[in-house]
Amino acid sequence: MKNQRMLDELTELMRIDVSSGQETEIAEHLVKKLEQMGFAITRDEAGATFGGVCGNILAVREGERDGVVCFCSHMDRVPGGIGIKPVEEDGILRSSGDTILAADDLSGVAAILEGVRQAIESGKALPKLEILFTVGEEAGLYGAKAFDVSLLTSKTMYVLDSPGRIGRIVNGAPGRALLEAQVFGKAAHAGNEPEKGIDAAKIMAEMLATMETGRLDENTTSNFSHLWSKTCEAMNVVCDHAILRGEMRSRSGEKLDRYEAYFQSHCREIAEKRGARVEFKRENTFLPFFIPEDSEMIQIVTESLKEMGIEPQINGGGGGMDGNIFNQKGITCVGIATGYFKNHSTEEYLYLDDFYHAGELVARIIGRIA
Numbered sequence: 001m002k003n004q005r006m007l008d009e010l011t012e013l014m015r016i017d018v019s020s021g022q023e024t025e026i027a028e029h030l031v032k033k034l035e036q037m038g039f040a041i042t043r044d045e046a047g048a049t050f051g052g053v054c055g056n057i058l059a060v061r062e063g064e065r066d067g068v069v070c071f072c073s074h075m076d077r078v079p080g081g082i083g084i085k086p087v088e089e090d091g092i093l094r095s096s097g098d099t100i101l102a103a104d105d106l107s108g109v110a111a112i113l114e115g116v117r118q119a120i121e122s123g124k125a126l127p128k129l130e131i132l133f134t135v136g137e138e139a140g141l142y143g144a145k146a147f148d149v150s151l152l153t154s155k156t157m158y159v160l161d162s163p164g165r166i167g168r169i170v171n172g173a174p175g176r177a178l179l180e181a182q183v184f185g186k187a188a189h190a191g192n193e194p195e196k197g198i199d200a201a202k203i204m205a206e207m208l209a210t211m212e213t214g215r216l217d218e219n220t221t222s223n224f225s226h227l228w229s230k231t232c233e234a235m236n237v238v239c240d241h242a243i244l245r246g247e248m249r250s251r252s253g254e255k256l257d258r259y260e261a262y263f264q265s266h267c268r269e270i271a272e273k274r275g276a277r278v279e280f281k282r283e284n285t286f287l288p289f290f291i292p293e294d295s296e297m298i299q300i301v302t303e304s305l306k307e308m309g310i311e312p313q314i315n316g317g318g319g320g321m322d323g324n325i326f327n328q329k330g331i332t333c334v335g336i337a338t339g340y341f342k343n344h345s346t347e348e349y350l351y352l353d354d355f356y357h358a359g360e361l362v363a364r365i366i367g368r369i370a
């Protein structure tokens, strides 16, 4: 059923020009709305950590009864989201074709606002409500990384930021880590005495050519796309330094560790055979997470969905979201889909019925918090 209030609020937010790091205008807008609903606002300095000007917004409304619940969405959007003109047709919202729609993640923001509003309007005593609107999510989860979770009372968080139909609950996401091998060979004049050198570039190429990469299993992948060698600088010298750099992703932290071990032993073996030395580096972008289906926080969502006549679909997500970071920081997060698809492209669209249901779902979750 159409919810004109939700649609108006959503399109109003979409028309505000926003990019990662430049969220001030939408943040001020949201603060006003939240204050009108009785929330106290805390801001932080998250923007400064990635060259932005705006911080995260934490809005807290004290409860009239026991319990606490936390909802999160991000205020920024991917590039290409300036001058959005939303167009509604046959129950679907799209951009006019030359921008993204920013339903990722304003559908989440607007669903939270609506759900809270419905809960307040119900006149029932409510639990403590915590709403976190983050900055810089699309640029690298910067807002979540900078946020001090000790400000939260809730130990769980519903993150409304997942593509898919209403009913989809994202209870896991892959982790990602960067891997690097630095190969140290030996320089020699390439024309006079190449046999005295140890060619690091060639060794790096051998490492990559014989390594297992790409799809490693159903939910583990790797990709090495950054190759650097000193040969780029001096063509008449046998290369003595080369770097192989890439990423691995998996839903299993154990599999990430296992692939890292494989990567190291594979490269070391080749380096030793060729008389070179190798050094390794690993950097976690985010670690994987998985929340069991029978956990209380998921049960609250599935029961609420069933009340609405919507079949829950619990599955893992594809990419990184704020939830990855918060799970790492000890706040248990699941993602909730709000009905958008093809996000990060000009073809992005939103099922409005799903979006309206997402607002109702937030209200029902609040009602079920004990």
Ligand SMILES: [Zn+2]
Pocket (backbone or CB within 6 Å): 074, 104, 105, 137, 161
């Ligand atoms: Zn998003």
